[in-house]
Amino acid sequence: MSSTTFWYITRASGIVALVLLTATMVLGLVTTTRTKARHWPGFAQQELHRRISMLAMVFLALHILTSVLDTYVHIGYLAIVIPFTSSYSRFWVGVGTVAVDLMAAVFISSLLRAHMKAGTWRGLHWLAYGCWPVALAHTFGMGTDAGEHWVIALGGACIIAVGAALTRRLRATGHRGAALLQTSHRTAP
Amino acid sequence: MTAVHITIDPVGCAAYGYCAELLPEAISLDEWGYPIVDGRPVPAHLLALAKRAVRDCPKRALTLREHTPDS
Amino acid sequence: MTRSVSHAPPRPQLHHLLGHPTDLAGHLATHGPLSLAPNQASWAATLAAHLHASGLAGRGGGGFPAALKLTATRPGGTLVVNGMEGEPASDKDKLLLTRAPHLVLDGAQYLAAACRADRIIVCVPAGRDSVASAVLHAIGEREKAGHTRIVESVARPPHRFVAGEESALANWLDTERALPVFRPDKRIPLRIGRRPALVHNTETLAHIALIARNGAAPFLARGLPEDPGTTLITIGGAVTQPGVVEVDRGTPLSDIAARSTPTGPVQALLVGGYGGTWVGPEHFATPYGSIPLRTIGANAGVGIIAVLGTESCGVAESARIAHYLAGQSAGQCGPCVHGLPAIADDLTRLALGQVDHALMPRLLRRLGEVDGRGACRHPDGAVALVRSALAVFGADVARHERGQPCAHHRAPTVLRFPTEVYVP
Numbered sequence: 001m002s003s004t005t006f007w008y009i010t011r012a013s014g015i016v017a018l019v020l021l022t023a024t025m026v027l028g029l030v031t032t033t034r035t036k037a038r039h040w041p042g043f044a045q046q047e048l049h050r051r052i053s054m055l056a057m058v059f060l061a062l063h064i065l066t067s068v069l070d071t072y073v074h075i076g077y078l079a080i081v082i083p084f085t086s087s088y089s090r091f092w093v094g095v096g097t098v099a100v101d102l103m104a105a106v107f108i109s110s111l112l113r114a115h116m117k118a119g120t121w122r123g124l125h126w127l128a129y130g131c132w133p134v135a136l137a138h139t140f141g142m143g144t145d146a147g148e149h150w151v152i153a154l155g156g157a158c159i160i161a162v163g164a165a166l167t168r169r170l171r172a173t174g175h176r177g178a179a180l181l182q183t184s185h186r187t188a189p
Numbered sequence: 190m191t192a193v194h195i196t197i198d199p200v201g202c203a204a205y206g207y208c209a210e211l212l213p214e215a216i217s218l219d220e221w222g223y224p225i226v227d228g229r230p231v232p233a234h235l236l237a238l239a240k241r242a243v244r245d246c247p248k249r250a251l252t253l254r255e256h257t258p259d260s
Numbered sequence: 261m262t263r264s265v266s267h268a269p270p271r272p273q274l275h276h277l278l279g280h281p282t283d284l285a286g287h288l289a290t291h292g293p294l295s296l297a298p299n300q301a302s303w304a305a306t307l308a309a310h311l312h313a314s315g316l317a318g319r320g321g322g323g324f325p326a327a328l329k330l331t332a333t334r335p336g337g338t339l340v341v342n343g344m345e346g347e348p349a350s351d352k353d354k355l356l357l358t359r360a361p362h363l364v365l366d367g368a369q370y371l372a373a374a375c376r377a378d379r380i381i382v383c384v385p386a387g388r389d390s391v392a393s394a395v396l397h398a399i400g401e402r403e404k405a406g407h408t409r410i411v412e413s414v415a416r417p418p419h420r421f422v423a424g425e426e427s428a429l430a431n432w433l434d435t436e437r438a439l440p441v442f443r444p445d446k447r448i449p450l451r452i453g454r455r456p457a458l459v460h461n462t463e464t465l466a467h468i469a470l471i472a473r474n475g476a477a478p479f480l481a482r483g484l485p486e487d488p489g490t491t492l493i494t495i496g497g498a499v500t501q502p503g504v505v506e507v508d509r510g511t512p513l514s515d516i517a518a519r520s521t522p523t524g525p526v527q528a529l530l531v532g533g534y535g536g537t538w539v540g541p542e543h544f545a546t547p548y549g550s551i552p553l554r555t556i557g558a559n560a561g562v563g564i565i566a567v568l569g570t571e572s573c574g575v576a577e578s579a580r581i582a583h584y585l586a587g588q589s590a591g592q593c594g595p596c597v598h599g600l601p602a603i604a605d606d607l608t609r610l611a612l613g614q615v616d617h618a619l620m621p622r623l624l625r626r627l628g629e630v631d632g633r634g635a636c637r638h639p640d641g642a643v644a645l646v647r648s649a650l651a652v653f654g655a656d657v658a659r660h661e662r663g664q665p666c667a668h669h670r671a672p673t674v675l676r677f678p679t680e681v682y683v684p
Contacts, residue, residue: 196444198442198635199442199592199593199594199595199596199633199634199635200439200441200442200592200593200635201442202593202594203594204594219595219599219629220626220629221594221595221598221599222594223593223594223595223598223633225629225633254444
């Protein structure tokens with residue numbers, strides 16, 4: 001395969017992975033709220049979250065592999081997991097590596113969920129909140145297609161989607177938490 | 190032949206309701222969204238769904254217990 | 261002058277908890293020393309035999325046989341003296357800890373020696389400083405006299421209704437969170453960290469102190485064959501002489517209530533506290549014992565009898581109790597947190613006569629749904645209380661349902677609630 005082909009696949013799969021990661025984040029955030037779609041059961045939403053995350057991993061793998069195999073610039077295999085070790089665009093590739101590391105932790109901990117304490121799994125899964133903005137930063141920091149209008153629009157849409165989901169989640173959690181730990185209650189007339 | 194029963198940890202349960210969606214034959218929800226189980230054993234043809242409900246509960250509040258029937 | 265030797269058998273001691281000296285010297289003079297056999301294993305067997313023969317059941321509300329609770333416990337743990345007495349209408353545990361602390365502590369020593377516990381912790385809620393001081397004073401007396409084998413100390417959990425539930429107490433001693441623990445299998449013993457814990461009510465331990473010294477016979481000589489011994493009951497409500505009395509198990513409810521001189525005709529008796537049930541006039545002659553009470557839908561639970569006179573509204577008083585219980589939820593389980601306030605609101609509307617046709621079906625449905633769906637029995641107790649109110653005050657309920665509440669529905673309460681809890 002020519003270097004150019006690798007490069008196109010790297011860029012395309014990267015964008016797709018970002019979109020899929022955004023979708024995963026949004027679904028993960030609204031899982032905890034009661035605002036499920038009326039005709040869409042909650043367990044299906046959770047299953048969708050899982051499957052989209054796996055799809056995101058596939059495209060991420062493609063993105064990483066093609067970027068390493070592309071000989072036009074040198075990004076060694078080591079740079080996949082250790083940040084800031086690539087000779088090409090050390091910083092922004094490194095940022096991408098950080099995102100990969102966080103994502104790998106989340107993904108592997110989910111696969112091994114049954115074997116760890118609920119609190120451990122939860123803590124590790126919260127790393128997901130970190131990997132999304134890091135992935136977004138990598139996308140725009142690398143700069144390859146970041147100037148394109150449609151990419152900027154896509155990035156904006158991703159930010160809006162996650163922002164909305166996060167707002168909803170924060171509001172819902174506050175409401176539920178208060179109800180459950182309420183030890184005083186309305187007094188009678 | 191062991192009977193499998195659904196047990197809900199009421200402290201962990203946060204009323205996600207996935208269990209009732211997956212297993213409406215055995216689990217219903219009260220007016221506040223918390224699951225009610227009737228205490229009957231899970232029929233064999235629903236066992237796979239019951240196991241899935243256990244796996245899918247975000248709070249790990251659902252468990253399946255086996256009881257050999259006492260004499 | 262020679263004295264003739266009497267061949268008559270010595271009179272058996274009368275088993276009773278109240279009326280003994282409070283100080284250590286008086287206590288030892290009355291009851292004799294703490295007679296622990298040097299061999300732990302033989303002591304364990306001896307005590308288990310005494311308890312089994314005595315048929316002593318827990319006096320903290322659970323009514324579980326003390327002998328069984330002992331044999332289920334593993335060594336190396338903590339003996340917890342439950343002096344929490346969360347029921348606002350109960351005073352017996354406070355009384356025992358202030359007037360007979362050595363009986364309670366001796367009972368703990370006997371039990372701890374039998375199950376090889378290495379420490380005894382007396383739990384007195386925060387806010388009851390006079391009780392805690394009395395216990396600490398007694399512990400000091402015992403240390404100075406070298407009277408104790410196993411170290412005794414006092415702990416002060418928060419003053420909440422559910423904090424006295426045994427799993428909540430063990431949890432607090434372990435994690436400082438007084439929250440009941442979901443225990444689907446009660447055979448698995450309580451733990452504090454890695455060490456087992458045995459929790460017993462103060463009154464149960466006081467009985468054990470006497471049974472361990474004197475054998476089961478004096479205990480069996482009182483009460484009923486299937487429910488022997490004495491029991492402490494706090495009587496309150498519409499009475500002129502409220503207080504704690506000691507009665508034989510099996511004494512009729514009306515006789516017990518009479519000892520505190522009700523102010524007028526009695527409409528109903530609240531048996532077992534706010535987690536107990538109402539009993540109507542047709543059952544006033546029921547003996548105070550586990551089986552007779554269970555037959556009429558009540559339970560011997562915590563020794564409390566509150567008298568409701570005819571100048572009160574049973575529905576309104578029950579609404580107050582329901583609000584109190586709702587406010588005392590540990591806040592862990594959805595059905596309790598949401599269900600109890602909803603039930604209390606429905607009952608309040610009923611008390612005020614603000615009834616629509618949907619209220620009763622809704623209330624009954626909620627009672628059925630909340631029952632048994634918490635980690636502890638707090639919601640169950642509330643449901644049983646409300647159900648008994650609907651049954652015992654049935655005629656009154658029917659009037660309220662028609663929008664005609666009785667004349668007394670706004671009368672001030674005759675029941676006791678902690679002052680820091682707002683009750684309408």
